[in-house]
Amino acid sequence: MSAKVFDKLATLLMWLAGIVILGILAAFLLFILYKGVPVLSWDFIFGKSSDIQAGGGVGAQLFNSFYILLLSLLVSIPLAIGAGVYLAEYASDNKLTDLIRLSTESLATVPSIVLGLFGMIIFVNALGMGFSIIGGALTLTLLNLPVLVRVTEEAVRNVPVHYREASLALGATKWQTIWRVVLPNSLPGIITGITLTAGRALGETAILIFTAGTTVGRQIVNFDVTSAGETLAVHLWYVMAVGLVPDRVEIANGSGALLVITILILNLLFTIPSRILQRKLGAGGH
Amino acid sequence: MQLVSKEHKTKLLYDHYMRYLFIASASLMTIIIVTIIVFVGGQGLLTFKEVSPFDFFFSAKWDPMGLEYGALSFIVGSLAVTVLSILLGAPxxxxxxxxMAKIAPAWLSKIMRPATDLYVAIPSVVYGFVGLTIIVPFIRTYFNVNIGFGLLAASIILAIMILPTIVSISEDALRAVPKSLEEASLALGATRWQTIWHVLLPSALPGILTSIILAMARAVGETMAVQMVIGNTPQLATSLFMPTSTLPSEIVVEMGNTPFGSAWGNALFLMAFVLLVLSLLMILIIRRIARKKVI
Known part of the structure; x- marks a missing residue:
């Protein structure tokens, strides 16, 4: 076979791979939405779940998902910005920096079930929180941190050096420069990172089963952080794996669609426009 | 007269203390990972008070009621789904x-980047649920087997889940190859494919390997999706179609039934520790590869 024919063939194969990758994604999303959207009704989305009878909703689970996400972000964002700024602005090339980097990378690859068991030892048992919203949120923080640190570091590094030089030359201290110049300019990057993290955290299950538990409180909107707080993703797993309700497939279909729609909206609202913005800024050049 | 005003002194003091706050939050990463290793490892290693290491690693007899804690079938299951999913997903x-890096027109690349992000955004329970409702029945019908749960179903789902890791990191690596190398090859009369095969892929190899190892780390630790399609039976898999278990799937199924601190619970923690050690090893391998890239 001549090189040219081979080249054509290889090109065709690569096109095929690209189409297959897009096709699998489209098929996945369409299947989930096709199965789940008919289930979505006001009563399902905002109703109370049921352990035995058919017709339960996911209102409390939906609330818990966002509540746990919010609490975990409240803890992880300041810590991650602190660590990210340190790595980008202060860290010199020494052993400590290397150790911190290695730790962040390692934390990012720890399987989430391991984080879940760790949270169970520390928060649920040792600190006596029991299966609780706060226990789940704090364990979820461990998942968020490494991603947020990396994103913050990258965003801070992307701020042009002459911005800092101008601020320092005006007599500002390093902290003033970071607070007034560097952080505001790295905000778009940090927000994108937070959205990506939030999407991941919303769908997280393995971490929460043994920390936030698989039951919900009596009210749909329950701000008590010490009560157990099953999330939507955990509910989807629980009804399929252990659930007794007769309409569990319906509930799983609906929960799946609701999760995917929520995450899609989150991504569309923040990630994609900010990507386009970043690319435009990048193309504009400095 | 003071050389430095009082107000400025306060500012300098802030500057000084903020620095420590930054160092503290960065050091927290190290503290967290060390604490995880110590606590999960400590709890897990208690298993060896009652079970011999040999039995744990080399026996496939898992019967907590009969005080048998052989985790071999889970270890084999985890390794098998990891290798199979890479074989299916990496190419x-x-x-x-x-x-995306070299062939697609610009507009298509622009669609594919957010598309790979969406792959990551789909929750693993949803992957598992789709696996349960599509792939398991599909295997049952087309491979003519009774059950459909097992290594093959888990590997197919994992192969899909690791796609974004491999695509995005490998694409970055391919794009980072200097244009001049590519142009030199094309100028010598090589076809595009010859250039990709002989110039681009070898130059991007460290990045590609990194993407594959990260994908392995994701596959070995994946819990929910695997649990929903593997069949959850503690037996050594001898075919792709029989129900078995992996380390994470077995942990998630049994943890709720075990009293904290019992030998059974500790054995599950030891399985988590094995997972932890595996994922840390992968990070060390990636660091080695990255160091070679500089030279």
Whole structure:
């Protein structure tokens, strides 16, 4: 076979791979939405779940998902910005920096079930929180941190050096420069990172089963952080794996669609426009 | 007269203390990972008070009621789904990365980047649920087996889940190869494919390997999706179609039934520790690869 024919063939194969990758994604999303959207009704989305009878909703689970996400972000964002700024602005090339980097990378690859068991030892048992919203949120923080640190570091590094030089030359201290110049300019990057993290955290299950538990409180909107707080993703797993309700497939279909729609909206609202913005800024050049 | 005003002194003091706050939050990463290793490892290693290491690693007899804690079938299950999912997913992902970096028209690349992000955004329970409702019945029908749960179903789902890792990191690596190398090859009369095969892929190899190892780390630790399609039976898999278990899937199924601190619970913690050690090893391998890249 001549090189040219081979080249054509290889090109065709690569096109095929690209189409297959897009096709699998489209098929996945369409299947989930096709199965789940008919289930979505006001009563399902905002109703109370049921352990035995058919017709339960996911209102409390939906609330818990966002509540746990919010609490975990409240803890992880300041810590991650602190660590990210340190790595980008202060860290010199020494052993400590290397150790911190290695730790962040390692934390990012720890399987989430391991984080879940760790949270169970520390928060649920040792600190006596029991299966609780706060226990789940704090364990979820461990998942968020490494991603947020990396994103913050990258965003801070992307701020042009002459911005800092101008601020320092005006007599500002390093902290003033970071607070007034560097952080505001790295905000778009940090927000994108937070959205990506939030999407991941919303769908997280393995971490929460043994920390936030698989039951919900009596009210749909329950701000008590010490009560157990099953999330939507955990509910989807629980009804399929252990659930007794007769309409569990319906509930799983609906929960799946609701999760995917929520995450899609989150991504569309923040990630994609900010990507386009970043690319435009990048193309504009400095 | 004071040389430095009082107000400025306060500012300098802030500056000084903020620095420590930054160092503290960065050091927290190290403290967290060390604490995880110590606590999960400590709890897990208690198993060896009652079970011999040999039995744990080399026996496939898992019967907590009968005080048998052999985790071999879970270890084999985890390794099998990891290797199989890479074999299925890596070629497709790599081809997709080449397509995006070098072949696709610009507008299509622009669609594919957010598309790979969406792959990551789909929750693993949803992957598992789709696997349960599509792939398991599909295997049952087309491979003519009774059950459909097992290594093959888990590997197919994992192969899909690792695609974005392989695609995005390999694509970055391919794009980072200097244009001059590519142009030199094309100028010598090589076809595009010859250039990709002989110039681009070898130059991007460290990045591609990194993407594959990260994908392995994701596959070995994946819990929910695997648990929903593997069948959850503690037996050594001898075929792709029989129900078995992996380390994470067995942990998630049994943890709720075990009293904290019992030998059974500790054995599950030891399985988590094995997972932890595996994922840390992968990070060390990636660091080695990255160091070679500089030279």
């Amino acid at each position: 497709l992902g790599l081809a997709g990365a080449i397509f």
